[in-house]
Amino acid sequence: MAKDAFLPLTNKILACRGCGLHGNKILGRGHDKSKIMLISEAPTQEDCASGKPFVGRCGMLLSRMLVEAGIDEDDLYITNIVKCSPPNNRKPKRDEIDACKRFLAKELWLIKPIIVIALGQTAASLFMQSKEKIGKLVGQEKEQYYGYTVIPAFHPAYILRNPSRKDPNKPYLRNLAIFKDIKERFFA
Numbered sequence: 001m002a003k004d005a006f007l008p009l010t011n012k013i014l015a016c017r018g019c020g021l022h023g024n025k026i027l028g029r030g031h032d033k034s035k036i037m038l039i040s041e042a043p044t045q046e047d048c049a050s051g052k053p054f055v056g057r058c059g060m061l062l063s064r065m066l067v068e069a070g071i072d073e074d075d076l077y078i079t080n081i082v083k084c085s086p087p088n089n090r091k092p093k094r095d096e097i098d099a100c101k102r103f104l105a106k107e108l109w110l111i112k113p114i115i116v117i118a119l120g121q122t123a124a125s126l127f128m129q130s131k132e133k134i135g136k137l138v139g140q141e142k143e144q145y146y147g148y149t150v151i152p153a154f155h156p157a158y159i160l161r162n163p164s165r166k167d168p169n170k171p172y173l174r175n176l177a178i179f180k181d182i183k184e185r186f187f188a
């Protein structure tokens with residue numbers, strides 16, 4: 001994320017000490033006018049080491065699902081709710097999300113996606129404003145006041161812990177169904 005329109009935001013994020021997480025800042029990556037934005041909760045320690053979101057085992061699994069669905073990863077925009085990595089890859093706390101979400105709001109405003117795929121419980125709960133478990137939320141669609149529609153999906157880390165790739169009720173194939181639907185609707 002370094003194109004001209006993003007520079008003021010990039011600079012603000014890089015200078016931010018707005019919560020106790022402040023450390024390596026991991027910015028979004030991908031197509032800056034994408035119709036589809038993937039949003040997860042926070043960068044991992046692996047992301048910090050590489051300087052990009054969604055690398056390591058989770059990133060590889062996400063890439064594999066996108067390839068299987070026929071989606072070019074470069075056509076998407078991928079980011080996190082908080083831009084610094086919580087210690088020991090824990091979930092970001094409410095006050096950390098509250099401190100950081102202004103940056104995500106600006107990314108949404110700049111990119112103007114049609115669909116936001118909320119990856120994992122934290123992102124799904126935030127965007128759907130729901131306390132339901134991720135298994136219930138996955139695949140639902142909710143239109144947002146700002147013009148985009150949110151679809152929750154499983155976080156790749158969750159799929160790594162529930163690895164069946166044959167059972168349509170398990171996370172891998174449920175996510176794949178979402179990505180295939182996105183392919184048909186937006187990239188056919």
Ligand code: SF4
Pocket residue numbers: 013016017018019020021022023025082083084096099100
């Ligand atoms: S997580 Fe967000 S609010 Fe907290 S220091 Fe990093 S950029 Fe600033």
